[in-house]
Amino acid sequence: xxxxxxxxxxxxxxxxxxxxxxxxxxxxxxxxxxxxxxxxxxxxxxxxxxxxxxxxxxxxxxxxxxxxxxxxxxxxxxxxxxxxxxxxxxxxxxxxxxxxxxxxxxxxxxxxxxxxxxxxxxxxxxxxxxxxxxxxxxxxxxxxxxxxxx
Numbered sequence: 001x002x003x004x005x006x007x008x009x010x011x012x013x014x015x016x017x018x019x020x021x022x023x024x025x026x027x028x029x030x031x032x033x034x035x036x037x038x039x040x041x042x043x044x045x046x047x048x049x050x051x052x053x054x055x056x057x058x059x060x061x062x063x064x065x066x067x068x069x070x071x072x073x074x075x076x077x078x079x080x081x082x083x084x085x086x087x088x089x090x091x092x093x094x095x096x097x098x099x100x101x102x103x104x105x106x107x108x109x110x111x112x113x114x115x116x117x118x119x120x121x122x123x124x125x126x127x128x129x130x131x132x133x134x135x136x137x138x139x140x141x142x143x144x145x146x147x148x149x150x
Contacts (some may be wrong), residue, residue, distance in 0.1 A: 062093025
């Protein structure tokens with residue numbers, strides 16, 4: 001039984017690794033950046049739910065905001081899927097980030113906007129969030145470099 005659980009854990013991690021790479025390739029975003037965002041957003045908890053001051057919620061691994069739910073439902077992606085299918089959450093998060101990058105450029109302020117939005121008054125929040133992601137990103141890249149896994 002322990003061997004079976006171990007094998008399932010290894011296989012699920014491998015499948016999830018493929019999700020990061022697939023989303024990164026499709027949306028032209030660094031997979032380590034996506035992973036760093038998920039780590040900061042949800043602590044890698046696919047069932048995470050965050051409640052915001054404005055009454056919206058964030059769900060899943062990539063903490064997709066409820067303002068996106070209506071548009072996502074038109075594509076067959078429900079709130080439930082975002083929480084029960086980590087790969088779906090990764091793809092949606094990558095899509096949202098990619099859309100922002102296309103408009104605002106590939107920079108740390110845009111990464112900060114993934115969490116804090118683009119209102120002018122949210123600039124400090126964007127930069128605090130971006131710094132957290134940057135730190136996690138640097139950690140991940142360092143480990144990957146040490147393992148020659150890049």
